[in-house]
Amino acid sequence: MGRIKTFVLYIIGVVLLVFGNRKIFSELWDAIFPKPTVDYNKDLEDGFSYEDLKYDSAQGRFINQTEYYQIVRYGDDVTEVMKQAKSRTRIESDNAESASDSL
Amino acid sequence: MQNLPQTAYKIPVYLTQERRCFYANIKVKLPFTCDESLFEEIYGVMDVVDRYYNSYTSGSYIDQINKNAGNWVDVDDTCVWLIQQLKNFAELFDGIYDITSMPLLKLWGFYDQKQNEIPTSAAIDTVLKKVDFRQIEIDGERVRIAKGQEIITGSFLKSFAVDLAMDYIRDIGIKDALINAGGSSMRVLNNYEHPHWKIKIPFLKRDDKEQLIRLSNKAFSYSGMGNNFKQIDGQKYSHILNAKTGYPSAIRQVVIISNSSFEGDVLATALYATGDDYEKYIPSIEAMGVSGFVVDSRGRKVNFGIPLEEEVLCS
Structure with a gap:
């Protein structure tokens, strides 16, 4: 009887080890069957017109005349201002905002 | 126990980011259910305004107008719209508000902060000759300011960017949001649940x-x-x-x-x-x-x- 009890507990332990931690299981699954990379912009871009900014350093100005801001390119081609960005997302409630005479 | 109204349990929760742009900390608050990647798009809209119209950004339309004072400069229709609106506001306030007041700000030391004495009335009178919105000329999509004049965008561009960013937020279907540009300019969206x-x-x-x-x-x-x-x-x-x-x-x-x-x-x-x-x-x-x-x-x-x-x- 004692051996059956030990065996049952051993089986439960193995099952919990394998299936209890789903993260290990899903990571293992992803390692075996890696997901193809999806280009999310591909579907979006069809609905918009866009224009890359062209800057002529000799003239010191933008040389293309964009019509409006339909889509904003943001990624590797980022300005210094945006590089300095504090981009950490916080969670807040609707606490009161303080008015100030900033520039 | 008496049932409390459901609103008593609801605490509005928002995703918040704060970034430095237009010499101010610009905070954007979006509902918690929004995708975090939206922040890139919203700040991206403001970044475009900064690049194209900020008088302090090298290569922007306003920078080109200032650097080529006395000559016509090709701009886009948004730039023309902005300048026309600001001329109208200047007219409404009899020239007390004037976007060509950069030489005056420099005289008082609000640009480089080095000046630390009250300018003489003679110096002020000399500089005031350059401050005149009526000398800004618009011809189609070309703008010309008089020689010695300089446009400053500090009084309006940050808030113009806030408007464009908030229009973008509203257009993608978000109905509860806040943009706080340095505390001096804020724009909010509200719905029934968060009035x-x-x-x-x-x-x-x-x-x-x-x-x-x-x-x-x-x-x-x-x-x-x-x-x-x-x-x-x-x-x-x-x-x-x-x-x-x-x-x-x-x-x-x-x-x-x-x-x-x-x-x-x-x-x-x-x-x-x-x-x-x-x-x-x-x-x-x-x-x-x-x-x-x-x-x-x-x-x-x-x-x-x-x-x-x-x-x-x-x-």
Whole structure:
């Protein structure tokens, strides 16, 4: 009887080890069957017109005349201002905002 | 146990990011359910405004206009729209508000901060000859300013960017959000579940009470002399100058509630610049459907437009 009890507990332990931690299981699954990379912009871009900014350093100005801001390119081609960005997302409630005479 | 209304359990939760742009910290608050990647797009909209129209950004349209003073410069229709609107506001305020006041700001040392004495009246008179919005010419999509003139975008561009960013947020279907541009310009969206945002107005004296304003689907603009001033011989001088007299205004606070941040920011700056003549311009501002209040140099508070929903907090 004692051996059956030990065996049952051993089986439960193995099952919990394998299936209890789903993260290990899903990571293992992803390692075996890696997901193809999806280009999310591909579907979006069809609905918009866009224009890359062209800057002529000799003239010191933008040389293309964009019509409006339909889509904003943001990624590797980022300005210094945006590089300095504090981009950490916080969670807040609707606490009161303080008015100030900033520039 | 008595059932509490469901709203008692609801605490609005938002994703927030704050980034530095237009020399200010710009905070964006979106509902918790939004995708974090939206922040890149929203700040991206503001970044485009910064690149194309900021007088401090090398290569922007306004920078080109300033660098080529005396010559025509090709710009886009948004730039033309902005300049035309600002000329109209300058006309409304009899030139007290003027986007060509950069030489005046430089004279007072608000640009490089090195100057630390009151300019002579002769120096002010000389510089005032360059400050004149009427000399900005528009021909189709070309703009020309007179030689020696310089446009400054500090009084309106940040709020214009806030408007574009908020329009973008609304267009993608978000109905509850806030953009706070340095505390001086805010725009909010509200829905039935979250009917208003609260804004704290700074108190002017230590024993004053702090005020809260409730804002719903509107823009809030603030001009005051809390942080941005120059102290010369113990006297504080505001960075907002009357472009007609050449001297800083002594008004203490201006609050404007309007439909757009651009309009509100320009009106707050312009009304502040009028100094003790502010009452003359209040009827024109009220006719634009704008509300707010002024605390003048004597500490008198004058409300205009629809009364604001206020509450007083402890100091």
